[in-house]
Every structure is written in C-alpha cells, then in structure tokens.
Amino acid sequence: MNSSRLDQAFRRYVWYGAIGAALFLLLQVIPSAAGLGEEMEPAHPVSREQALAAAADFAQMQLGSLPQNAHAVHQADRLMAGYVAKEKLGKTMDSSAGLKVPVDLWQVTQNFEDGRRLLVEIGMTSGKLVGWKQLLEPSGGDSSGSPLEGGALDRTVQRQADELGIGQLRRAFAGEGDSVRYEADGITVGEARLTVLAEGERLEGEGRLTRFQPVYEVPASYAAYTEEQDRLGERLSLLGNLLPSGVMTLLAIVYAIVMRRFTSFRRGWALALIFLVFYTINNFNLLDGLRAIYGGEVNAELAAMAQLVFMSVLTFAMAVGAYFSLVAGDGLWRAQGRPLWTAGREPGFGAQAWSAMKLAYVLAFVLLGLQTLILGGLSAATGAWATTDVTQSPYNMSALWLMPLLAWCAAIQEEAVYRLFGIGLLMKWIKNPFIASLIPTVIWALGHVTYPIYPSTTRLIELTILGLLFSYLFLKFGFFTAVFTHAIMNSVLMSLSLFMTGRPVETVAGAIYIAAPIAVAWLMRRYGMQRSAAAYPPPA
Template identity: 90%
Template sequence: MNSSHLDQAFRRYVWCGAIGAALFLLLQVIPSAAGVGAESEPVHPVSRGQAMAAAADFAQKQLRALPQNAHAVHQADRLMAGYVAKEKLGKTLDSSAGLKVPVDVWQVTQNFDDGRRLLVEIGMTSGKLVGWKQVLGPTGGDGGSSALEGEALDRTVQRQADELGLGQLRRSGPAKEGSVRYEAAAITVGEAGLIVLAAGERLEGEIRLTRFQPVYEVPASYAAYTMEQDRLGEQLSLLGNLLPSGIMTLLAIVYAIVMRRFTSFRRGWALALVFLAFYTINNFNLLDGLRAIYGGEVNAELAAMAQLVFMTALTFVMAVGAYFSLVAGDGLWRAQGRPLWTAGSEPGFGAEAWSAMKLSYAFAFLLLGLQTLILGGLSAATGAWATTDVTQSPYNMAALWLMPLLAWCAAIQEEAVYRLFGIGLLMKWIKNPFLASLIPTVIWALGHVTYPIYPSTTRLIELTILGLLFSYLFLKFGFFTAVFTHAVMNSVLMSMSLFMTGRPAETVAGVIYIVAPIAVAWLMRRYGLQRRAAAYPPPA
C-alpha cells in the first residue's frame, strides 16, 4: 500500500474523525462521567482492604475468631443489575433498597483455623455488612451442633433483619441448601422483591445464624427471558463462531502450506507471540473474576484455577490460529496480485506503517462515533440494555492498568483471522468482495453475542456493521490500517475505565495506551529506514 495514498486519505478523513470524536465525547464519555446510564455500578466503592477489615470485625463478633486468611472479590447480582438497567430503576434502587441491599458487594472469603469457611458480603459503597454464609463447618463435623428450626430460627432471623433495617420478614417456605426462605414485604424495586435465605444452628446452648443472605427476586418473566437469551447467545457463539473459527484455523494451516511459494513461514510469528503474551497476562489478571463466577461453591478456588488453565490452553490454540492465518492470508493475497500486508524487508514498509497509523486515528474516532450512534439506535429500537459481568469488572483485576493490553490482542488476532485470511480465502473462492467480507464478519460478530447485553443479537447487529467497515478499511488501505484502527479504537474504549478511577497512575496509563500506536509505528518506520540504508548504502 503506497504511503502517499494513505496520507491523502488521512487529509480527506481527518474531519470525519473529528466529528466522530465529538459524537463519542458528547454521547458516551460525558454522560458516563456524569453517572448517566451507570444505573447499578458503584461509583465510589470502599477499598478491598476496608471491606476485608469490616468482614473481619463481623467474624470476630460472629465466631469470636479472626480468619487465618481472607480474600475479597467484586460480586454482583447479575439478574437484578440487568432488571434495574432495563426498567431504568437505578435511582430508585440507589436511594432506597440499594442502601441496605446493594446489587454490588465485596464478597470476602474467610478461612479459619478450625476449618470453617465464611463468605461475608460487604456493600461496595457503604462498607456495611449485607449478609453472610457459612460454606464449611468446623473440621471433623458439627461438634455437637444441631439445626436451628421453627420459631427459634424465625426470631433470630427477624432480630438480624431489624439490625440491618430490612423490616418485617415473613417465612415463605424452605429453600435449597437447607436454608429457609423469608420475604421482606416492605422492600420492593419495581416488580422485584427482596427475600432472605437463612439457616442457623444451636451450639452448646448458643444460637447462631450460619446463613443470612438478602437476595433480590426479579419477576419470573424477566428471569425466563434472560435465561432464554443466554441460551440463544451460547448456541449462536458455539455454532456461529467457535465451530467456524476452528474450521478456519484448520484451513489456515492447509493454505499456509499450499501458498508457501507466495509467502514465508517467518511471517507473523512476532505478532502471534505478542498476542499470546498479552492474552496470557490478561488471563492471570482476571483470576479474581473467575473466582467470582463460582462464588460460594465449596471448591470455588479449584474451579477457578481449572478455568484459568483451560483459558490459557485456548489462548495458545488461538495464537497458533493467528500465526497460520497471517501466513496463509499473506500468501492468498499475494497469489491474487494484491499484497495487502507489506513485509519488513520490502520497500516502503516504514513509511506505510507511519502513514497507516495516522489514518487509523481518524478512522478509529469515526468508528467510535458511529458505534455510539448504532448502540443508541438499537437501544431506542429494541430497548437493549446491559448487565454486570464480574469477570470483566475493573475491581476484579489484579492490575487494572494492564487491561488495555487486550486492545492489541483483538487487533492482531481478529484482523489476522477474519480479515487478512477470512476475506482472502473467500475472495479466492467466490470473487465477490461484499460476500467475502460479510461471511467472516458475521462469524466474528457472533463471537461477541455472549456479552452481557440483551437482546443477545444486539452486538451481532452492531458488530456486523462495524465489521463491514473494518473490512472496507482493510481492502482499501491494507492490513496495517485495519490493525492500527482496531487497536486505537479498543485502546480508547478500555482506557475509559482507567480514566474513570480518577487515580493519577491509571490516568497516565490510559494516555500511554491511547498514544502507544504512535510509538509502535515510529519503531516500524525506524526499522524500515534502517533496512533501506543497509540495502542502499551511500556511495564511498
């Protein structure tokens, strides 16, 4: 791709980028900063350390012992958060029931010397006790304890409810896990009610609650709808993305061999390693999010570690797929007489990378503005809404500033698999640019339908539109432009989470991520100049 062609395009599209940036700023950034639309997300949470200290105080009162070790994760009521967002009840919740039973809590897991394990829930904004559950009893059995039942349990539960300001409770039947279900008639949010799951024990004449967990109960119709949508999203992801992507990986291996005379197996290994390294870092960074998925399960830590191992193995498979897609995609396009990915050894490599980077900023902000309009239109047309995903929560990341590394992971892997190779393969088969772009774009979009947005097809529609635009950029301006545009766009979106913390370190990190493509392109340009100087030394 000629760098002068890219520079001309930059001058032509820079104003479009400015308009897109203005739309993104006015319709997304400023409302988010003002708290509009963040219906259930804690704005100023207490720290993890404060939550663990509050939980330790409760343990001292409850068990007359301090935990041997403890760990806190962000836990959220996904169903209630989604219901509140859908019905726009955020202000109602935050000003009433949410003060006593918030949707977002710090879930503190405490392990004691005698073998007990206690889960204590602390409000993320209040720092106050919300509820608790004893997951494991003392080692060696109950130690003479007996289950608390009947009126004795009712009285004990009511005293605790009064202490937490939940009002009068009414027993409404047994619940799972040996707990009793109570209704808090005075607390409702829209059509959602509040129930309390409780259990207790008598131990050497002392009465103690082993479980007291207030839980919102959303309308049955909403719960059934989200369950159906989750099932639909999983099916679409499996059949529409995972299976076709696996087939594409196999085809990439085949075509990398078939097209080897047009390309080289040295191509793409560095990009694949960058993807593998960054994505592996991300997997470990999200370990607390995995712990939150399994919540109060007895083997939660083991399940989280097993999930981490599986994700790491899958990441390796994806890196292999990206590598062979880069090799095969390059070969396919060169065989068709359209080398859309310039090699470092080819003339113009550095200049093209630098020009593509400049153009990518204009396109990235243009696409951010368009994405904001698309999501706004879909929200108005379908009533689309989002809920909480604790696996992606900023509070469940070991180092929040590492999160934007994912921007480069998506840019490298997705542009390699679905644009460079996907479109290249279909252009060889069907010779129709639109269909060759549409099919891999839909496969790519279906990989995002399990995100916590309802209806599940919302992201399919949004990303099909954006994917076709990425395909146009790739076909018109080459692989560098597509990758840089994808990286800049995602870096801006992910850096918003860093900026929202208000902490200087994260703010600086966000700025660095947004300008990082400039540094990358500068290094590529310098490398290109050095190669050119080595190939054409000045006369003696």
Template identity: 35%
Template sequence: MSFTHQAHHDAHNQAAPSYYITKSLLIASIVGFIVFLTVQVIIPLLQFEVSPEEGAQVSMITKTEAADKAIQYMKQQSWRSELTMRSADPTVVYQTDSTLAGYISKERLTEAFQPWSRKAPYDRYQVLLSVVRGGRPDVLSIDVNMTNGQIIGFNFTGRPATAADDSVVSRTLDYRAVAEQTIKQLGWSSSELNIQQESLNSKDEMRVTVPKAKVGGATLDFVVHFHNNDVVTAKPVWEVPLSYKTEELQQTATASSIYKIGYTWMSLLLSILALVACIRYRKLIRFRSGTIITLSIVSCGISLLHIWNLLPGLISLQFGVPAAQIRMEYALIVQGGITVLQGVVLYFSLLAGTRLWDQSKHRRLMPTWSSPEFGTVLPRAFWLGTVYAGLLLGVQTFIFAALETGFGAWSTTDASQSPLNLRLPALYPLLAWMAAISEEGVYRWFGTGLLQRWVRNPWIAGLIPTLIWAFGHVTYPIFPFYSRPVELLIMGFIFLYIMLRHGFWTALFAHLMLDNLLMSMSYLLGGTVSGSTLGALYLILPVLIIYGLKNLHQRKVNMLPMS
C-alpha cells in the same frame, strides 16, 4: 481493449493503498468522537455523579479496604460456634446480581432502585475468608458495599458439624430473636422488615419481607438460614418477575448455542483451512517472515498474560473459595496450551492470508519489515487508523442508540468479564493489542482472503468471516442476543472497507485504538492521578512503539548498499 487501456486498468486494480487523511474524514472523526463522548461519557457522568441518597460523589473503595471491613465485622460478631481465621490473606472478588441489573436496565428503574442501592445493591465485593468453624475448615463469604464499605450480608459455604449431630440437635435457639439481632447488625431496623416466627420453613430458613422495597415488579426479602443452632446465611435477596427471568434465560440459551456453533466450530474450521492453505502454498509462502512471527508472538504473549491474570479471580468467583485454596497449575497448563495453539493458528492465518491477497487484485495491502516502504507506511497507517477510530466510536454509539430505542436493547452486568476480578486490572487494556491483531488477522485478513478466491467479491466474501467474528461476542451481557452481532457486523464491514482502501495496518490500528480508548476510559475517568496517568500511557504507547519501529527500519534502509 487497447494496450494503453489495459495497462491503465491493471494499474488501477493494483494501486497501492491510500494513507492520506482527507478533510471530510477528519471532520467525520471529530463529530463521531464528540457524539461518543457526549452520549457515553458526559451524560452518564452527569446522571450518576451525585448519589440522590447521600448527596455526595460516588466512588469505589479498594479491595484492601473491603477486606479490612469484612475482617473487622467478623471479629465483632458473637458467633455461636467457635470461629477463627485460618489465613490472614483474604480473597476479594467482584460479584453481581446480573438478573436484577438486567431487569432494572430494561425497565429503566435506576432511579427507583437508588434508595435500596446502599443496603441491597446488585454490585458488591465478596470477601472470601478461610476460617475454622466448629473445629472444621470452612469459608466465610462476606458481601461489602463497593461504594461505602457497609456490610451487606454473609454466608458460610460449608456445613461443619457442631458438638452434636444434626439429627439429634434440639431446637433451643430463639430463631426470631437471633434473626432480628443479625439483621440489626447489618444495618436494618425492625420497622423496615416484616418478621414473623411463621417465616421459618422446614429447611431452617427464615425469609423476612421488606414491604417498602418494590422496584417495578421486583421485591426484596432478607434471608436468614440456620444450621445446628447457628446462623450460616444472612443477606438481602431480590426477586425479579418470573417473566423477565424466563426471557433472560431464553436469550442466554440462544446466545450460547449461537456461540458454540457460529463461533467456536466455525473458527475451528477456519483454523483447519488456514493450515491446509499453508500446506497447499508452502512453496510460495515465506514462513520465516519476521513481521508475521512478531505479530503472532505479541498476540499470543498477551493472551497468556491475560490467562495468568484472569484465572484466580474467575475460579474464586465460580467456586466461592479463596485463591490460596486453589491449585491452578493444571488450569494454567490447559488454558496455556489452548492459547499457544491459537497463536499458531494466527501465524498460519496471517501467512495464508498474505499469499491469498497477493494473488488477488488487492495487492500490497500489508507491507512487512522487508519492504522498503514499511517505515513510512506504518506511522501514516497509524494516524489514519486513529482518525477512523474516532469515526467508529460515533458509529458504535449510533448503533447502540438505535438498538436501544428501536429494538428495546438493554445491558446487564457480568462479573466473569469484569476487569475488577483480574489479579492486575492495570494490564487489562493490553487486550486491545491482542484483539486487533488476532481478529483482523484471522477474520478479515485470512477469512475474507480465502472466500474471495471463490466468490471474487471481497464484500460478499467478508460476510461469513465477519459473522463468525460477531458471533464470538454474542454471549456479552447485552440483550436481545442479536444486539452485538448486528453491531459488529456493521463495524466489521467498516474494518473491511478500511483494509481494502487503506491496507491491513490501517484496519489493525483503527481496531487497536478503538478498543484501546474504550478499555482505558475507566482509568482516564477514575479521578486519580495514577489512573489518569495509566490511561494516558496506554494511549501513548502505540505512538512510542510505531515511531520506534520507524526509526529502526530507517536505520536498516540507510545501511543497505546503494545500487
């Protein structure tokens, strides 16, 4: 090989990433965004904008309104046991019957379920009230319809004793009469139910069938549970076919195993390797890189904020107790410590990844604050990443459609992952920053950079880290369990392509704007001025930050002495 040919070859291998938006890419981005908007936004809005039952636009009541409805209902009832409020600060969480929601989604039974969504919905607010019943503390849980505020049912979580012990209480209560009265107070008529005295079993539980409530193979019972001559539970309960419950259980168990082995343990291994790499190259790594330190702090800080935002609702949801009764100090300390460790891992991953890529033919993929071109590259990478985000939205929509039609994929609900159970749901879109920084930093930047030292091919090297990242989403409520890993394996390779061709910042911004739009969409479409303003603010925030950094960097460059 001649010297001229060798020089050209080396220059080609070490060429800087391209930050130009081509016409074909822009057209593909617009088409992708239109496909996403049509399939995932416009069509669902047209289908569910009007409720067939009520002929009016469906909207959600607030948690405060739900709490007021629950308290009003409690005060209006003539409970057999003395009942008083212990605290005037109720906790409201979003609760859901994910098995029923999944069955309806899989069997395409949304329209058939609609007539029953008012009295027996799978989504509901659960208002948790601290009360005193029978002289002892208890928790009263009242289910409220999220759209019209109707009381659906209630349940006492405790079993405080009344004046007489359980073993000697005589059955003087007319169970059928009390059950009928309770059911009527919850909006059901006797003609809708099949109430028989024989429905009472040895556990003092009366299950009343609703003969007309058949949605596919799902049936509806109304359960009334007595204890010490008092009604302690009254609520509608859906029973889905055993075949579906078995399938969902198997899918969930498989997903849990994959998550534990494929994500948790493999991510731990990557964390150890990042630390080892930093020790190995400690003399060649700039540990005081302001850019990497800032990225790590931003990601870790948002994660800590999210834990504070998440824990009260999550604990109330799991244990069925008001937030005021929860001591969260230890949970915050433990989860906070784990999050800080993850922030340290991200820091080491970014450092080690930078060293590994600098040793490869793909150089200059991540200019930092100390680089003269940083202020110019950052806004170009942002706009290019935003254009790619439009394309990715279309690709994601196509993947979901292919999985749904070709593999029978379906989704369900998950209260533990819902923004409705956050202290401040308005902070939810901030997670887009954390996800983009941490996931691109650990799996694309470090994971691929590490493995390509051994296989010498970034595409083969990117397979394992991308799979690990994909397995981290396997427990999302989408079935079959492999649906999200397949989707994210494809998306991950697109992110890798963007990074190799256009640099780390472009891949990060493509990931950021993709997640940012998806997480802000509910606010943009919420129908309120405040919600739309908040959604728009989250979309504009990256622009303000990036151009602010550009101006600061330009001032720094201008202050440098001329050579």
C-alpha cells in the same frame, strides 16, 4: 499500500474523524462521566482493605476469632442489575433498597484455623455488613451443634434483619437446599422483591445463624427471558463462532502450506507471540473475576484455577490460529496479485506503517462516532440494556492498568483471522468482495453475543455493521491500517475505564495506551529505514 495514498486519505477523512470524535465525546464520554448514561449514580466503592477489615470485625463478633487468611472479590447480582437497568430503576434502587441490600458487594472468603470457611458480603459503597454464609464447618464438617429450626430460627433471623434494617420478614414455603426462605414485606424495587436465605445451628442452648443472605427475586418473566437469551447467545457463539473459527484454523494451516511459495513461515510469528503474551497476562489479571463466578461454592478456588487452565489452553490455540492465518492470508493475497501486508524487508515498510498509523487515528474516531450512533439506535429500537459481568469488573483485576493490553490482542488476532485470512480465502473461492467480507464478519460478530447485553442479538447487529466497515478499511487501506484502527479504537474505549478511576497511575496508563500506536509506528518506521539503508548503502 503506498504511503502517499494513505496520506491523501488522512487529509480527506480528517474532518470526518473530528465529527466522529465529537459524537463520541458528547453522546458517550460526557454522559458516562456525569453518570447520565444510565439511571444509576456512579459508585464510589470502599477499598478492598476496608471490606476485609469489616469482614474481620464480623468474624470476631460471630465466631470469636479472626481468619487465618481472607480474600475479597467484587460480586454482583447479575439478574437484579439487569432488571434495574432494563426498567430504569437505578435512582429508585440507590435511594431505597440499595442502601440496605446493594446489587454490588465485596465478597470476602475467610478461612479459619479450625477448618471453618465463611463467606461474608460487604456493601460495595457502604462498607457495611450485608450477609454471610458458612461454607465449611469446623474440622472439615464435624459440627457439634444441632440445626436451628422452627420458631427459634424465625426469631433469630428476624433479630438479624432488624439489626441490618431490613424490616419485617415472613417465612416462605420454598428455600435453597437446607436453607429457609423469608420474604421482606417492606422492600421492593419495581416488581422485584427482597428475600433472605437463612440457616442456623443451636450451640449450648443458643441459636446462631450460619447463613443470612439477602437476595433479590426478580419477576419470573424477566428471569425466564434472560435465561432464554443466555442460551441463545451460547448456541450462537458455539455454532456461529467457535466451530467455524476452528474450521478456519484448520484451513489456515492447509493454505499456509499450499501458499508457501508466495509467503514465508517466518511471517507473523512476532505478532502471534505478542498476542499470546498479552492475552496470557490478561487471563491471569482476571483471576479474581473467575473466583467471583464460583464464589459461593466450597471448591471455588479449584474451579477458578481449572477455568484459568482452560482459558490458557484456548489462548494458545488462538495464537496458533492467528499465526497460520497471518501466513496463509499473506500468501492468498500475494497469489491474487494484491499484497495487503507489507513485509519488513520490502521497500516502503516503515513509511507505510507511519502513514497507516496517522490514518488509523482518524478512522478510529470515525468508527467510535458511528458505533455510538448504532448503539443509540439499537437501544431506541429494541430497548437494549446491559447487566453486570464480574469476570470483566475493574475491581476484579489484579492490575487495572494492564487491561488495555487486550486492545492489541483483539486487533492482531481478529484482523489476522477474519480479515486477512477470512476475506482472502473467500475472495479466492467466490470473487465477490461483499460476500467475502460478510461471512467472516458475521462469524466474528457471533463471537461477541455472550456479552452481558440483551437482547443477545444486539451486539451481533452492531458488530456486523462495524465488521463490514473494518473489512472495507482493510481492503482499501491494507492490513496495517486495519490493525492500527482496531487497536486505537479499543484502546480508547478501554482507557476510559482507567480515566474514570481518577487515580494518577491509571490515568497516566490510559494516556500511554492511547498514544502507544504512535510509538509502535515510529519503531516500525525506524526499522524500515535501517533495512533500507542496509540494502542501499550510500556510495563511497
């Protein structure tokens, strides 16, 4: 792609970029910053250290000892958070029930010297005790007490409910395992009711609760709908994305070999390595999110580590797929007489990278504006809503400022697999640019349907539209422009989370991530100039 053509496009689209930036700012950034984008007010959570201290105080009071070690993660009631968002009950929740039993919690896992393990729930914004559950009994399960049952359990549970301000409870017929379920008469949010799961033991004639966990019970119709949508999303992701993407990886390996005379196996290894390193960092950064998934289980740590291993293996497979897609995609386009990815050894590499970066900033804000309109239209048409995903929670990241590295992972892997290779392969087979763009775009979009947005098809529609636009940009302006546009767009969106913290480290990091494509393009231009100078030295 000629750099002068990219510069002309930059001048032509710059005003569209300004309009897109204005739409994005006015309809998404400002409402989010003001807490107007959703009905719930922005949270100001207590620190992890404060939650650990509050849980330690409870352990001292409950067991008469402090834990040997403790770890806190952000936990959330996914069903209730979604119900509140769908029914626009955020302000009602925050001003009433949420003050006593919030949706978002610090979940503290405490391990004691006698083998006991306690799960303590601390309100995320209040810093107060919400509930607890004993996961392991002393000495790995040897309890010296007898179960607390009947009226004795009822009275002990009610005393605890009074202390926490939950009010009058009445025993229900169903529980969870050995737990007894109670219903809070005076606490409802819409049609959702507050329930309490409780267990206890009798020691030396005194009753003590080993479990007291308030849990919201959403309407059965809402729970059934979200369960059905989750199953639909999983099926669409498996059959529409994971399996086709696996087939595409195998085809990429085949075509990398078949097209080797048009390309080189040295192409793409650096980009694939960047993807592998950045995504691996992201996996470890999300470890607390994995712990939160299994937080209420005895073997939570083992399950989280097993999940991390699986994600690492999958990441390696994705990196391999990206590498062969880069090699095969480059070969396919060069075989068709249309190289869309300029190599570092080719003339114009540096100038093209620099011009692609400038154009990409404009195009990224065009797409951000369009995405804002698309999501607004879908929300109005379908009533789409989102819920909490603790695996992606900023509070469950070891270093929040590392999160936008994922922007480059998506830009490299997705543009390589679904645009450079996917479109290139189908153009060889069917010669129709629209169909060649549509099929890999739908496969790509189906990889995002398991996000916590309902209906599950919301992101499918949104990303099919955006994916076709990315395909158009790729075909018109080349691979560099597509990758830079994708990276800039994602970096802006992810950096917003850093800015919202108000902390200097994250704020500076967010600004650096948004400006990083300039530095990358500058290095590419400098490299291109050095290669050009070496190839064409000045006359003596």
